[in-house]
Amino acid sequence: AKARHLKWEVSHMFWSPDCEEKVLIGINGQFPGPTIRAKAGDTIVVELKNGLHTEGVVIHWHGVRQIGTPWADGTAAISQCAINPEETFTYRFVVDKPGTYFYHGHYGMQRAAGLYGSLIVDVADGEEEPFKYDGELNLLLSDWYHDSIYNQMVGLSSSPMRWIGEPQSLLINGRGQFNCSLAAAHTPGTKQCTAGGNRHCAPVILPVEPNKTYRLRIASTTSLASLNLAIGVSKKLTVVEADGNYVEPFVVDDMDIYSGDSYSVLLTTDQDPSSNYWVSIGVRGRTPKTAPALALLNYRPNRGFKLPAIAPPVTPLWNDTAHSKAFTTHIKARAGTPPPPATSDRRIELLNTQNKLDGHIKWSINNVSMVLPATPYLGSLKLGLKTALTAARPADTFGRAYDVTRPPHNPNTTTGDNVYVLRYNTTVDVVLQNANALQHNVSEVHPWHLHGHDFWVLGYGEGAYRGDAADAARLNLVNPPLRNTAVIFPYGWTALRFVADNPGVWAFHCHIEPHLHMGMGVIFAEAIDRVGKVPKEAVSCGATATALMNGDHL
Numbered sequence: 418a419k420a421r422h423l424k425w426e427v428s429h430m431f432w433s434p435d436c437e438e439k440v441l442i443g444i445n446g447q448f449p450g451p452t453i454r455a456k457a458g459d460t461i462v463v464e465l466k467n468g469l470h471t472e473g474v475v476i477h478w479h480g481v482r483q484i485g486t487p488w489a490d491g492t493a494a495i496s497q498c499a500i501n502p503e504e505t506f507t508y509r510f511v512v513d514k515p516g517t518y519f520y521h522g523h524y525g526m527q528r529a530a531g532l533y534g535s536l537i538v539d540v541a542d543g544e545e546e547p548f549k550y551d552g553e554l555n556l557l558l559s560d561w562y563h564d565s566i567y568n569q570m571v572g573l574s575s576s577p578m579r580w581i582g583e584p585q586s587l588l589i590n591g592r593g594q595f596n597c598s599l600a601a602a603h604t605p606g607t608k609q610c611t612a613g614g615n616r617h618c619a620p621v622i623l624p625v626e627p628n629k630t631y632r633l634r635i636a637s638t639t640s641l642a643s644l645n646l647a648i649g650v651s652k653k654l655t656v657v658e659a660d661g662n663y664v665e666p667f668v669v670d671d672m673d674i675y676s677g678d679s680y681s682v683l684l685t686t687d688q689d690p691s692s693n694y695w696v697s698i699g700v701r702g703r704t705p706k707t708a709p710a711l712a713l714l715n716y717r718p719n720r721g722f723k724l725p726a727i728a729p730p731v732t733p734l735w736n737d738t739a740h741s742k743a744f745t746t747h748i749k750a751r752a753g754t755p756p757p758p759a760t761s762d763r764r765i766e767l768l769n770t771q772n773k774l775d776g777h778i779k780w781s782i783n784n785v786s787m788v789l790p791a792t793p794y795l796g797s798l799k800l801g802l803k804t805a806l807t808a809a810r811p812a813d814t815f816g817r818a819y820d821v822t823r824p825p826h827n828p829n830t831t832t833g834d835n836v837y838v839l840r841y842n843t844t845v846d847v848v849l850q851n852a853n854a855l856q857h858n859v860s861e862v863h864p865w866h867l868h869g870h871d872f873w874v875l876g877y878g879e880g881a882y883r884g885d886a887a888d889a890a891r892l893n894l895v896n897p898p899l900r901n902t903a904v905i906f907p908y909g910w911t912a913l914r915f916v917a918d919n920p921g922v923w924a925f926h927c928h929i930e931p932h933l934h935m936g937m938g939v940i941f942a943e944a945i946d947r948v949g950k951v952p953k954e955a956v957s958c959g960a961t962a963t964a965l966m967n968g969d970h971l
């Protein structure tokens with residue numbers, strides 16, 4: 418294992434990810450940010466300089482559990498102070514598990530402004546992956562809005578709310594095409610994009626040799642969109658990894674990818690090699706208003722930009738929920754994955770509702786919408802500051818009387834810290850309960866992401882969770898997949914289990930950027946008494962703060 422030192426500077430830059438010039442947040446002049454490639458057991462050291470002029474920044478290493486380093490999790494107001502302009506903060510953490518990961522901003526809506534990149538961890542020297550392949554292709558998926566995140570955030574917190582709407586473009590490795598199609602010949606009413614050039618929005622070309630097996634690494638950092646990916650004519654994809662955990666291999670024609678998910682799938686290039694083929698990414702779960710993203714699977718020695726004669730594969734209809742459920746529930750842990758403890762010590766049931774607060778629209782968990790504090794929890798809880806927690810502790814249950822099939826009877830909500838205090842080494846069950854939003858007959862998809870852990874996804878159910886024998890019978894304790902992101906389907910529930918064995922303060926939230934911004938999350942404060950020495954620069958800001966902590970005074 419070795420240490421990999423990286424020097425990064427975050428800055429605003431002009432960029433044209435979908436051929437329209439906008440301002441986004443890049444790293445070292447690149448968008449997406451640099452790909453980190455490491456081996457399991459390596460230590461990653463990122464010296465991150467904030468080159469934004471007037472706002473803080475942090476970076477979260479999505480899927481890295483940060484065992485023993487909770488201050489490196491990169492969550493503003495939770496694990497650290499936002500890094501001020503001109504300041505440098507050093508992230509130092511171990512990537513202990515091979516897999517497909519990514520990193521992204523975790524302050525305000527900076528992820529949606531383009532602050533993200535890939536993080537790929539290979540097996541340690543001398544180890545082997547449990548499947549074989551000849552080459553690798555990396556697809557980092559995102560969605561893109563022409564409105565700045567400042568416009569978006571002001572809209573979301575205005576009364577009446579101005580919803581961000583659907584994205585203008587979907588991006589593959591930071592590239593998309595707005596107002597034109599690479600496959601215009603097959604898409605009536607669209608104009609053909611110019612394919613070539615080295616512009617920011619030039620299409621992604623994925624070079625392959627015929628009759629080989631490729632590992633596609635796919636991750637989604639979308640702000641809003643749930644996605645589906647399909648490739649070429651013989652679409653067979655073998656799913657082998659999810660969120661940095663091996664899964665029991667299974668074959669699909671197309672696959673769903675929710676924001677926060679990552680996968681590896683194996684693709685055999687056994688199509689007629691005289692042609693190139695389309696990789697198509699479409700929107701699921703919400704009425705799409707965004708054209709599919711296309712990339713070219715380039716069978717060598719064809720030219721990269723040789724357009725396929727056949728149409729792009731059509732991804733399933735956005736509201737074919739049965740198709741989505743079939744895919745998601747197919748995912749099982751690969752043999753050899755540790756099984757969950759047979760029982761839990763605590764069950765936390767979290768009702769997800771859309772609510773109103775003085776005319777503003779919020780998302781609430783057990784009727785409390787999360788707000789983050791001025792002082793990061795990791796420091797304030799470790800020091801036992803009386804001001805660290807504001808409200809009473811949130812409830813572990815929402816009661817069985819709530820009707821999840823209708824808009825909330827009383828839509829009024831409050832705000833709070835939503836901090837759950839977890840005892841060391843306890844086994845915690847979380848049941849995420851979906852419900853009807855404010856509008857009648859609307860219940861949305863929400864992908865929930867947990868920091869600091871993988872959880873076992875024990876099962877999914879329809880309607881209200883009752884905690885009775887019938888619900889218990891729906892849980893898989895034999896080979897549930899280990900993941901860090903799990904979706905709740907409309908009007909359904911999802912049950913998760915994890916062991917609170919990683920002291921720290923961990924966010925658990927909807928990975929839809931505007932929903933988190935509207936309060937859709939909770940915090941797990943886990944065994945704070947066992948958190949090691951927190952670096953001062955994580956939880957105090959600037960040299961004067963450090964000096965004061967050293968006992969100096971003004």
Ligand SMILES: O=C1O[C@H]([C@@H](O)CO)C(O)=C1O
Pocket residue numbers: 580854861932
């Ligand atoms: O949070 C959301 O708000 C809108 C809608 O419910 C109100 O405009 C929407 O689709 C969301 O996901």
